[in-house]
Amino acid sequence: MCGIVGLFLKDKALEPQLGSLLTAMLVTMTDRGPDSAGIAIYGEDNPAISKLTVQSDEPEQAFATLEKDLAAALGGAVHLRAKDTHAVLEVERGQLSAARALLTKIAPDIRVMATGDTVEIYKEVGLPKDVAARFDLASMSGTHGIGHTRMATESLVTTMGAHPFNTGPDQCLVHNGSLSNHNRLRRKLQREGVHIETENDTEVGAAYITWRIQNGATLGEALEGALNDLDGFFTFLVGTKDGFGVVRDPIACKPAVMAETDQYVAFGSEYRALVNLPGIEQARVWEPEPATVYFWSHQSPSTPTKKAA
Amino acid sequence: MQTIDMETTALRDLNATLQAQAETTNQTTWEITNPKGSHAIAVGLDAPIDVTVKGSTGYYCAGMNKQATITVDGSAGPGVAENMMSGKVVITGDASQYAGATGNGGTLVIKGNASSRCGISMKGIDIIVHGNVGHMSAFMAQSGNLVVCGDAGDALGDSIYEARLFVRGSVKSLGADCIEKEMRPEHLTLLTDLLERGGCDAKPEEFKRYGSARELYHFKIDNAY
Numbered sequence: 401m402c403g404i405v406g407l408f409l410k411d412k413a414l415e416p417q418l419g420s421l422l423t424a425m426l427v428t429m430t431d432r433g434p435d436s437a438g439i440a441i442y443g444e445d446n447p448a449i450s451k452l453t454v455q456s457d458e459p460e461q462a463f464a465t466l467e468k469d470l471a472a473a474l475g476g477a478v479h480l481r482a483k484d485t486h487a488v489l490e491v492e493r494g495q496l497s498a499a500r501a502l503l504t505k506i507a508p509d510i511r512v513m514a515t516g517d518t519v520e521i522y523k524e525v526g527l528p529k530d531v532a533a534r535f536d537l538a539s540m541s542g543t544h545g546i547g548h549t550r551m552a553t554e555s556l557v558t559t560m561g562a563h564p565f566n567t568g569p570d571q572c573l574v575h576n577g578s579l580s581n582h583n584r585l586r587r588k589l590q591r592e593g594v595h596i597e598t599e600n601d602t603e604v605g606a607a608y609i610t611w612r613i614q615n616g617a618t619l620g621e622a623l624e625g626a627l628n629d630l631d632g633f634f635t636f637l638v639g640t641k642d643g644f645g646v647v648r649d650p651i652a653c654k655p656a657v658m659a660e661t662d663q664y665v666a667f668g669s670e671y672r673a674l675v676n677l678p679g680i681e682q683a684r685v686w687e688p689e690p691a692t693v694y695f696w697s698h699q700s701p702s703t704p705t706k707k708a709a
Numbered sequence: 710m711q712t713i714d715m716e717t718t719a720l721r722d723l724n725a726t727l728q729a730q731a732e733t734t735n736q737t738t739w740e741i742t743n744p745k746g747s748h749a750i751a752v753g754l755d756a757p758i759d760v761t762v763k764g765s766t767g768y769y770c771a772g773m774n775k776q777a778t779i780t781v782d783g784s785a786g787p788g789v790a791e792n793m794m795s796g797k798v799v800i801t802g803d804a805s806q807y808a809g810a811t812g813n814g815g816t817l818v819i820k821g822n823a824s825s826r827c828g829i830s831m832k833g834i835d836i837i838v839h840g841n842v843g844h845m846s847a848f849m850a851q852s853g854n855l856v857v858c859g860d861a862g863d864a865l866g867d868s869i870y871e872a873r874l875f876v877r878g879s880v881k882s883l884g885a886d887c888i889e890k891e892m893r894p895e896h897l898t899l900l901t902d903l904l905e906r907g908g909c910d911a912k913p914e915e916f917k918r919y920g921s922a923r924e925l926y927h928f929k930i931d932n933a934y
Contacts, residue, residue: 675745675746
């Protein structure tokens with residue numbers, strides 16, 4: 401099992417409530433995944449900055465001089481915002497990859513959870529309600545976000561095994577299901593030079609998408625490729641700077657429910673996760689089709705793309 | 710009419726109350742409010758009572774039903790009316806995957822669409838779907854009738870035994886050993902009755918019948934990989 405939730409806001413008036421709405425959806429999915437939880441939230445797009453979300457098991461020590469050290473190494477302004485085991489480092493836009501490279505030198509024990517202009521990822525081991533409280537997720541505002549509650553089957557219950565997985569700048573992925581060809585695919589991707597950290601199957605799925613995009617595929621093409629190259633069960637929810645996408649494997653035994661109103665598009669592993677959203681009684685509620693890539697974007701009209709099973 | 714509010718009544722208490730209704734009960738009409746997608750609502754009933762769930766349900770609503778008439782005034786999650794023995798279950802919205810799975814008897818009416826694996830391993834249940842059904846519907850269906858007023862997805866009736874499948878719209882593909890069969894007068898009579906029980910105004914003549922070619926009953930080396 402595992403639970404997935406996602407919320408894409410069309411109505412700007414709801415943006416201050418994104419964190420609280422998404423947190424409530426996440427906590428409802430505790431039965432499907434009590435081992436760990438995580439959330440990716442896309443906030444305000446400040447054109448002057450980009451962000452790295454980092455994590456440490458010893459945050460006080462690790463984050464104490466990080467802001468100063470990174471600023472000195474980078475030769476530019478850095479702002480650090482610590483939240484429990486995570487911290488968001490804001491750097492000047494354009495300095496993201498430089499900052500990431502420097503971090504591995506000046507703070508090698510720090511794990512990078514996310515990079516991008518607007519995304520922040522928070523994930524830890526524990527019950528979803530406890531994870532949400534540690535990071536005060538309910539107070540966050542944003543345009544859209546995705547979340548995951550994990551019931552581990554394929555690898556250990558660790559912070560790095562928790563979802564969402566960052567697949568590239570402002571891109572992330574959550575997964576319900578289990579991939580059966582992840583060992584072979586991991587070896588293949590590692591031969592291609594892709595960095596994969598854990599034994600987790602989803603990390604391989606995320607790395608696959610990253611690798612496809614690095615080689616010129618669009619996200620939509622990468623997801624269609626996943627239908628051919630990933631063996632196993634999956635419902636993926638993918639966050640991007642503009643919105644989110646959904647794709648299910650051709651068998652589609654992992655559940656998925658969507659709801660759309662004039663105010664939002666919502667995703668849940670079960671309808672239960674959606675019942676407290678505003679106006680849900682009037683929402684159009686449906687199940688996404690198998691082997692079909694769906695996208696909702698702030699930039700362009702939404703398009704489901706049917707892929708032959 | 711009795712009303713049970715799931716905001717204030719625990720699921721187990723609700724089911725225990727409904728399961729305790731005997732054949733001789735005079736409390737025949739029940740309404741369940743605030744289901745909010747909860748799982749296993751109104752399961753294991755065995756009395757000729759009338760239960761209406763006001764809203765959408767989660768997994769396994771109306772499972773193992775005998776005698777009762779259960780209406781979901783909304784959509785139903787996976788496994789609705791699983792292993793029904795008798796009675797009637799009506800979904801006014803859509804049904805998720807494996808609706809009516811393994812049903813031995815009774816009638817399941819879905820007024821919207823049904824998702825994948827509708828009627829998987831059905832053993833005598835009658836299922837009437839006003840809309841479409843998803844892929845692998847009636848997989849290994851053994852007996853009973855599946856009526857689809859809309860379209861059917863991939864691999865309809867894969868490895869089917871003796872169930873009868875009636876589809877008005879298109880069939881994306883037929884599963885192994887499932888073929889189109891002639892519609893004889895007795896099938897039109899049967900379908901007329903099924904459509905009436907399902908509250909459908911579709912005409913029996915608009916349907917095609919599918920069933921087993923009976924080629925998988927005995928081992929044939931040609932079927933081995």
